[in-house]
Amino acid sequence: MQEFITKSYPNQSPALAMPGQKLALSLKSFEAWRKYIYDSTGIYFQDNKKYLLESRLQKRIMHLGIKTFEEYLDFVKFNPSGSAELKYLYEAITINETFFFRNQPQLDALVTTILPEIISSKQKLGKNKIRIWSAASSSGEEAYSIAMMINDLIKPKYPNFDYEIVGTDISNAVIDTAKRGTYKEYSVRNTPAYYLKKYFKANGTAFELEHKIKSMATFKLLNLYDDLSMRTMINFDVIFCANVLIYFDQTSKIKVINHLYNSLLKGGYLFIGYSETLHGISKAFKLTSFPKTIGYKKE
Ligand SMILES: C[S@@+](CC[C@H](N)C(=O)[O-])C[C@H]1O[C@@H](n2cnc3c(N)ncnc32)[C@H](O)[C@@H]1O
Numbered sequence: 001m002q003e004f005i006t007k008s009y010p011n012q013s014p015a016l017a018m019p020g021q022k023l024a025l026s027l028k029s030f031e032a033w034r035k036y037i038y039d040s041t042g043i044y045f046q047d048n049k050k051y052l053l054e055s056r057l058q059k060r061i062m063h064l065g066i067k068t069f070e071e072y073l074d075f076v077k078f079n080p081s082g083s084a085e086l087k088y089l090y091e092a093i094t095i096n097e098t099f100f101f102r103n104q105p106q107l108d109a110l111v112t113t114i115l116p117e118i119i120s121s122k123q124k125l126g127k128n129k130i131r132i133w134s135a136a137s138s139s140g141e142e143a144y145s146i147a148m149m150i151n152d153l154i155k156p157k158y159p160n161f162d163y164e165i166v167g168t169d170i171s172n173a174v175i176d177t178a179k180r181g182t183y184k185e186y187s188v189r190n191t192p193a194y195y196l197k198k199y200f201k202a203n204g205t206a207f208e209l210e211h212k213i214k215s216m217a218t219f220k221l222l223n224l225y226d227d228l229s230m231r232t233m234i235n236f237d238v239i240f241c242a243n244v245l246i247y248f249d250q251t252s253k254i255k256v257i258n259h260l261y262n263s264l265l266k267g268g269y270l271f272i273g274y275s276e277t278l279h280g281i282s283k284a285f286k287l288t289s290f291p292k293t294i295g296y297k298k299e
Contacts, residue, residue: 023061025054029069033057036073037093040086041170042225042252056092087172095247096174098138100183100191101145103242106271109290110146110238111153114269118237119158121267129162133236135260136244137167140178140219141187144209146240147216148195168222168233178219181209225252230259237265242273250280257282261298270296 025033033053034045045053057069066072076082076089101107118130134143143165150163169175177183188196188207200207222229224244239260245253260270261284270285271293272278278285278296285296 023054023058023067023069025050025057025069029073030054032073033069036077037089038249038252040225041090041093041223042249042256043093043247044249044252053093057089060088060092090170091173094171094174096138096169096171097243098141099187099189100141101195102142102190103271103274103293105291105293106240106242106295107145107149109271109293109295111149113290114238114295115150115154116157118267119154119161122161128160129164130238131164131166131236133233133239133263134165134167134217135222135224135233135239135241137169137174137178137219138171139174139183139187140167140181140217141183142240142242143167143178143217143219144181144213147213148199151213151216152195152198163216165217167217167219168224169219170221170223172221175219175221178217181214183207183209224256224259227259230256230263233259233263235265236263237268238271239264239268240271242271243276245272245276245281253281258284261285264298266298268298270298272296 027050030045030050030053037053038044054069057072061069061072064072066075076085079085115130122128122130132143132146134140134146137143147163147165150165155161155163167175167178169178182203183200183206185205185207188200191200196207199210199213201210202208222233224230224241241256241260245256248256257270257278261282264270269288278287282296284298286299288295288297
């Protein structure tokens with residue numbers, strides 16, 4: 001970083017932020033940052049989120065010892081090592097709130113109706129693989145909740161099927177946590193006692209997920225806004241893409257939902273978050289009701 005500052009501003013001595021010093025994000029710089037973040041992730045910072053962006057970027061800027069928001073943007077955009085910095089940028093700007101069994105009605109719909117329906121049509125075609133994608137998985141709680149329920153309620157009935165669960169997120173840090181499979185009490189607070197006892201081992205204040213469940217899911221980095229990466233995600237039976245559309249604007253929602261539609265097999269289902277809707281975003285799916293929840297079917 002020091003090297004970048006010196007090279008880019010050869011006539012100035014490296015200008016480093018002082019610890020504890022507060023940097024101000026000007027309106028012009030906010031707009032430049034907003035555009036950059038939007039163009040690369042689809043995440044749109046509304047005007048009223050300026051202070052949130054300011055405080056989140058500030059932490060990283062102070063850590064690097066850069067002086068201004070503008071210099072940091074130049075660094076991310078133009079410096080050869082800027083692409084490595086994206087990892088930290090994405091960690092700084094994302095909100096990764098999640099927990100196990102966050103949306104029980106969706107999980108119930110999956111194991112009581114959707115999987116039996118899909119499995120029965122696959123059996124007729126001589127196929128034996130189910131693929132489920134937790135898109136924007138954060139630290140993996142949703143993917144592993146699915147794995148626990150499949151292990152308990154689906155596998156015993158259909159032992160000859162393969163169940164592949166993939167979790168993806170734009171943030172490196174949460175993908176690492178997902179791979180580790182060790183959680184704090186906060187994450188398991190909504191976990192039914194039965195599953196907590198059966199599949200977790202308490203270790204001090206941590207809860208370690210049993211290897212059998214961990215091995216049912218894989219995790220990788222993926223930006224839902226990146227066309228090339230999205231084209232690699234195909235042939236899924238069910239996609240959960242919950243609580244991420246809220247960070248996008250209408251145009252990026254349409255783009256991502258179109259991609260997810262293409263990622264699904266015919267007869268597959270998409271679930272989004274409680275407070276999210278595809279109204280005005282896509283007419284391609286058939287809205288399908290389940291007890292206490294709705295899903296979107298690709299017919
Ligand atoms: C609030 S969490 C939701 C986690 C989980 N789906 C749930 O409902 O509990 C939103 C996640 O979306 C991820 N995210 C935001 N923009 C993304 C993008 N463009 N591509 C992939 N993931 C993204 C964030 O890193 C964050 O982990």
